[in-house]
Amino acid sequence: MGVVTFRFDILSPIPRARIFKAAILDADNLLPKVLPQAIKSVEVLEGDGGPGTIKLMTFGKGSQYKTAKHKVEALDKENFTYCYSIIEGEVLGTTFEKISYEVKIIALALGGSVFKCAASYFTIGEEVDIPEEEINAGKEELCAMVEAIEAYLVANPYDY
Structure with missing residues (x-):
């Protein structure tokens, strides 16, 4: 089994505890x-x-996938960290055993926050090259989720 990890940040204008x-x-x-x-x-x-919770995500008509099963690996409310793995679903294909995501949200001094993200792809068999477009697509999906949540929070300032 090989593991390929990518790290990236997502800036948010929303305070850490709220986001x-x-x-x-x-x-x-x-x-x-x-x-x-x-x-x-x-x-x-x-x-x-x-930790240990298993969730089933069903994708909408706009997605190329039908479902993904997630396992919560770690949740630390005091340190604003969350780790989960995709353990089943079409997104894994025949290449990946699982894909794990680690997120830590850090407060910024002048307000807002930053998502410190790591995505680790655990391959079946030997390590494989992951196409850059697949890496970028994963980053874009996570960024789109964060942006949609930010828009909701801005439009609903008294929620959360």
Whole structure:
């Protein structure tokens, strides 16, 4: 098995505690609301939302995928960190055993926050080259999710 990891940052004008609550703690409810064309639903299959929780994400008509099963690896509310892995679904294809995401949200001194992200692709068999367009597509999807949540929070200043 090979592992390929990519790191990137996403800046947000939203304070760390508010974006963490919306984008991480309430993502199961909020994502289908703010991205209905991409995400139809998120259902908890087992667990309470903490480590070990298994979730099934059903994608909307605008997605090339049907479903993805996620496993929460770590959730630290005090340090604003969240780790999860995609463990089943079409996105893995025949190349990946799992894809893991680590997110840490850091407060910026002048307001807002930054998502420090790492995506690790665990390959079946030997390490493979991951096309740059696939890497960029993953980054763009995460950025689009964050932007949709930010837009919702700006439009609804008393939520979260």
